[in-house]
Amino acid sequence: MAEPRWLTDAEMSAWRSYVVATLRLRQRLHRELTEAHDVSLADYEVLVLLDAQPDRRMRMSELASLLGSAKSRLSHQAARMEAEGYVRRVSDPDDKRGVIAELTRAGKRVLKAAAPTHVDGVRTHLIDQLSPDEQAVLASAFSRVLVHLDELDE
Template sequence: MGDVRWLTPPEQSAWRAYVVTWLRLRQRLHRELTDAHDVSLTDYEVLVVLDVQDGGRMRMSDLAHELGSTKSRLSHQVGRMEAEGLVRRVPDPDDKRGVIAELTQAGNALLTDAAPTHVHGVRRHLIDLLTPEEQLVMSAAFTRVLEHLKDLPD
């Protein structure tokens, strides 16, 4: 372990601030969505990803990848959402082994109702606390990290 590049105090401070802030921000956004609309942040994220797809539909494997989830975890989540009428699963007509998740009218209505609450929370708890310059730096930094992570094998 002698070749480990341990984090310096400023690096550790940046890392801890990111980790704790991200966890607390997600908890806050989740609480606001569940209190106002009885939808979890993770379910809301599924609805958002489906909404931006052509026809509001996406292969389950691609959806799992987009959300950073496992296929198994997403299958359970979508099963719950399907029971609530927010999404439905249909066979992929191009690949009989594949399954497509589709946004339903009820899911679209919930997304339409919940989006203002979510955006308000994102603004109040993050965006409006940053200067325009900090927003640009944050965007550039996390875009670079995301590109790096996309290039790694699953």
């Protein structure tokens, strides 16, 4: 077995900064949404993805993939969100085995109320901390990482 390519100090610094910063950023954004609107960051992300669809609905399997979530975990989350009145789950008319999540009026209202808080948090805690050049580098680097990971999943 070949020796692992251990991280250099600079690589380890980049990795640890990424891991800790993204964890803490998500925790902060979650706290701001729950305190101001009683909606979690995870639920907010579901609402955003559904709202972005022309018909405000999406197959649960596609939603799970876009969220990087296990189907079973998303199913529990959707059940809770359905109980809150934010989404509705219905059978896929084209595939009876599939389930579609639909954004409800209540979900749209919560999203509309929470969006300014979320955008302000993203701007304050991330975007405003980076120069335009750093934002471009970040976008380019993580776009490349996403392409790589998508290729592995094919």
